Amino acid sequence: MSKSFNPLVEGEGVENLSSAEKDHPNFIDEERYLQLGKGGGAALCKFLQRMQGMSNGFYSVINFNPDNRLRKYQLFFLGISRAAYKSFWDVVTFDITYLTNRHKIPIVVFMGVNHHGQSIFFGAGLISSQDAYTFVWLFQIFLECMNGQTLSAIVTDQDKAIKSAVAIVFPRIRYRFCLWRIMRKLPEKLGSHAQYTCGLKSVIQNCLYDSQTCDEFEKSWQMLLDIYNLHDNAWLRGLYSEWTYWVPAYLKDIFWARMSITRKSENVNTYFDGFLHSKTTVKDFFDQFDSILRRKIDNEDKADFNSFNSMISCISPSLIKKKFQEMYTIAKFKEVQQEFVGMISCNCS
Structure with a gap:
């Protein structure tokens, strides 16, 4: 001051x-007070009443100041999300896309992945501050809502405040940064390098995705710095200091539901696609939230129906593949088939 x-x-x-x-x-x-915008307060009240009437399991918490003014956060959960969490609690992404992209609605979202590989919504919060205290409060309310059942792993943005909050609330779980988001920064951070499109980009990708052990990664990383004279690059030095949070070779022992290395990392965008954009107001969000959830529920119901009532054929008479065909959903069995196809061209040594 x-x-x-x-x-x-x-x-x-x-x-x-x-x-x-x-x-x-x-x-x-x-x-720092939560800016709800014109009509946002009334829309919020109607939303809470509507959701409470639709589901006995609906859970909401509002954080007030001592003078009863709405401050900093509004967190809400749905009953169906709590039910889904009981099955898909092991890996959760905490997404702050709508904070970093300058959207009008200050929303953060807890997401997961179901047995069809579809993004599922666990809960969301409206916040006006991005400090560690705020994120600690959100994580604690998340746990309270889920009856104290902690997760095994969490994927977040590379953010110091979030990292501090995770260490406080989830001290014993595995934690990683979203690799897909880090790789998206390559053009911004290294695009001006003379050799970026002439080998540098490919070498970085090979270093990360092809290193099967920690030693392989370290050797490849040092070679990358030497060849392209990047020892003084501040961004790469910062990444290297936290490599245990994002380098695949250090994180292979934990199940991540593929949420950290593919476009699945942008699941909040795909989940709200067609409903939220940069000019969406808080009022619009609450007015449309029922439609957002209904669309996703319908998509999961259709996938369940198809998996229980139809079956895609095996591409070979493998007995183990037939077992996968019986046990897996269609979406997951397709992934198994792709692995088998890839294996056909491999030479064992």
Whole structure:
């Protein structure tokens, strides 16, 4: 506060200022209140009432200031999400896409993946601050909503505040940064390098995806820095200091449901596709939330029906493949078939 106030005093003189120093923290404090926008407050109340009437399992928490003003967060969960969590609790993504993309709606989302490989919604929060205290509060409420059943692994953005909150609330789970998001930053961080399109990009990808052991990765990484003279690159140094949180070779021992290395990492975008965009208001979000959930429920119901009532043929008479065919959903069995096809061209050594 003093750094912002003192220059004003030196330039204008304290007697000419329209505000006192004590007013500046108050202004900053005001800005931290959740901005619901026009009609947002009424839409929020109607939404909570509607959801409570639709499901006895609906769960919502509002954090108020001592003077009963809505501050910082609104978190809501649905009964069907709590039921899904009992089956798919092991890997959760915490997505802050709508905070980082300058959307009007300050939403963070807890997501998972079901037995069809579809994105599933566990819960969401509306927040106006992105500090560790806020994320700790959100994670604690998430656990409370899910009856204290903790997860095995979590995937998040590379964010210091989130990392601190995970360490506090989930100290014993496996934690990783979204690799897909890190790789998306390559053009921004290294695109100006003279050899970016002439080998650098491919070498980075090979270093990450083809290294089967930690030693292989370290050797490839050092070779990358040497060949392209990148030892002084601050972004790469920062990544290297946290490699245990994002390098695949260090994380192979944990099931991640493929949520950290593919476009699945953008599941919040695909989940809300067609409903949310950069100009969506809080009011619009609450008005459309029922439709968002209904579409996803219908998609899962259709996938369940198809898996129970039809079967795709095996591409070979393998007995073990027939067992997969009986036990797996159609979407997962297709993935098994792809692995078998890839295996045909492999030479064992």
